[in-house]
Amino acid sequence: MPGGSIYVQQDEKFTGSSPQWWYEKFWREGAQSRRRSRMLKAAVGAVAGFALALRFGLPVPALCGLALGGVVAGVDWWLDWRSFRATAVWRGRRRGEVITGRLLRRALGRQGYRVLDGRAIRDQASIDHLVIGPGGVWIVDNESWSPDTEIASYGGRLFFGEKYGTKIANQQTAAAKAFAELLSRETGIEVVIRPLIAVHCGMLPRGGTLTAEGLTLLKPRLAAKHIKDNRTAVLDATQIELLARTAARELQRV
Structure with missing residues (x-):
């Protein structure tokens, strides 16, 4: 069946009982947890950036830390989004x-x-x-x-x-x-x-x-x-x- 699963019929999607419906439900419910995890990773990245700036004598260490923290948060968001988008055809959102x-x-x-x-x-x-x-x-x-x-x-x-x-x-x-x-x-x-x-x-x-x-x-x-x-x-x-x-x-x- 084009764009579908061999285990799940297309007309069962989003009826409240299909794996696709539960997947999206758990994804939405996990948004807050993912944001907390992303903030923690960004904080670690900021500290690492600050330390590296001090180690190599870079100007404005605080700014370097904020920049690296932002990059870490951005990469984490992109990986998160990509993993969800990869299921779009299975979820019936794309053909x-x-x-x-x-x-x-x-x-x-x-x-x-x-x-x-x-x-x-x-x-x-x-x-x-x-x-x-x-x-x-x-x-x-x-x-x-x-x-x-x-x-x-x-x-x-x-x-x-x-x-x-x-x-x-x-x-x-x-x-x-x-x-x-x-x-x-x-x-x-x-x-x-x-x-x-x-x-x-x-x-x-x-x-x-x-x-x-x-x-x-x-x-x-x-x-x-x-x-x-x-x-x-x-x-x-x-x-x-x-x-x-x-x-x-x-x-x-x-």
């Missing part, structure tokens, strides 16, 4: 497909890639983005899990927390195969498609990328780079245009 589509076009548009949003094969598969370019063809979907869901691979198998991810991997690889078969049949160009999932919320391994069971999951900002660095074919401008026109004609918009 993952809009974010990823914008990132893909910005990074790939000038390099000959075409990005088609919201495409489907009737009664078979639907995807958020179809990317066609010099390096081959890719499908990209968007997903969000709760912030504490660890996305990992053990023994070659995909896991979301304690749950197997095989069903999701199979769905995405099946969709890639279906789209590849349709484009190959209609254009006469042998197409191989690799599936990606842009993960908007959830704990990916260090580096922000994980591949298991034929599926690659990665942070949205890394999707374009992954596509450029991992070619599946070599397509010229004529082939790209034919594939893009065929996809626009044969695939349903969703």
